[in-house]
Amino acid sequence: MPHLITHHSVVQYLFDGSFSGLLTAVFESYAARHCHVALFEQDKARNNFFDPVVIITTTPEKALRVWKGLKKKLTTALQVEYYSAFLAEDAAVMQQLFNYARFVFDHAAGAAANYGHPAVMAVQQMAQKVSRERHRMKAFVRFQKTACGLYIAAIEPDYNVLPLVRKHFKDRYADQRWLIYDRKRKYGIYYDLHAIHEVLIEAAAAGTVVHAAEMMLDASEALYSTLWKDYFKSTNIQERKNTRLHIRHVPRRYWRHLTEKQLG
Known part of the structure; x- marks a missing residue:
């Protein structure tokens, strides 16, 4: 009834x-x-x-x-x-x-x-x-250059902030192709030097495919990452370490995506 x-x-x-x-x-x-x-x-x-x-x-x-x-x-x-x-x-x-x-x-x-x-x-x-969270993404996104010249960054924000940071990254990196991928929500934004497209894990809008081969880091980028980690370790004085203050400014959930935190 x-x-x-x-x-x-x-x-x-x-x-x-x-x-x-x-x-x-x-x-x-x-x-x-x-x-x-x-x-x-x-x-x-x-x-x-x-x-x-x-x-x-x-x-x-x-x-x-x-x-x-x-x-x-x-x-x-x-x-x-x-x-x-x-x-x-x-x-x-x-x-x-x-x-x-x-x-x-x-x-x-x-x-x-x-x-x-x-x-x-x-x-x-x-x-x-x-x-x-939007402001944190602007500060903590770290791009790495792939062999084909594409700059990529992976994020896992608490909230779906990609729509809110599109313009910021387009204006700041207007002269290079880049991809910011949200692992939690399985989509990203891809800038092709002309426009921003939403991308899924394998394909971008407008028929542009982001091939897995593009994910291979450029040799100079790998060197840069090593130098950056070494610099971070040399300036990270243990006697002055204040983990509580550091976490307040850089929450732990962002560490896995920061080059300077990959100290292994």
């Missing part, structure tokens, strides 16, 4: 986890007049047989309408904050992003500055965490 959905019913929305999917869910909640929505990614749904379930089909046109509506309500800085919080890939924050959008649409201009609202506060706090 199908559930009877009333104005006060809690409805489970299952979406694909994408940003467009989130915005589509906001659109559908207004179209269906669902005021109380519990948002879940499709593979992380809560087993609650008492709540009706709606499968959200991601629709770019609907998502774009919602995003344009939010842009009218939010400053550019708040738009970046909203998207940054989404990149945390946190289930609880996904719900808060949904609630945030509903709150902003349902109230007058300036609602997004009401930090007494739980969704506004949650989005801001998570955006700050993602922003800190």
Whole structure:
């Protein structure tokens, strides 16, 4: 027997986890007049047989309408904050992003500055965490040159910050081809001297294949790595070592990707 959905019913929305999917869910909640929505990614749904379930089909046109509506309500800085919080890939924050959008649409201009609202506060706090991770990536990414001239770097950030550092690395390394690969999320960004493409583990967008042979380090790069490690060891005075302070500035999870830390 199908559930009877009333104005006060809690409805489970299952979406694909994408940003467009989130915005589509906001659109559908207004179209269906669902005021109380519990948002879940499709593979992380809560087993609650008492709540009706709606499968959200991601629709770019609907998502774009919602995003344009939010842009009218939010400053550019708040738009970046909203998207940054989404990149945390946190289930609880996904719900808060949904609630945030509903709150902003349902109230007058300036609602997004009401930090007494739980969704506004949650989005801001998570955006700050993602922003800190973005700054760390700018500081701790280490490129190594391959035999074919491609510069590569592997990262494993807590949050999906690659979309937020694209412009930084394009501007800083505009004269060389490079690839930054997120091992945790199994994708990367590849700059071909003209544009940035998202890449999977074997192939890049627009038909550009990043061959495994390109991963072989250039001889001069191997020498550079050795010299850098030797320099790091010679300047790392044991008597002045302050591990606690060092970890505060360079968390341990980044060490495996720093050339100077590969002391073996």
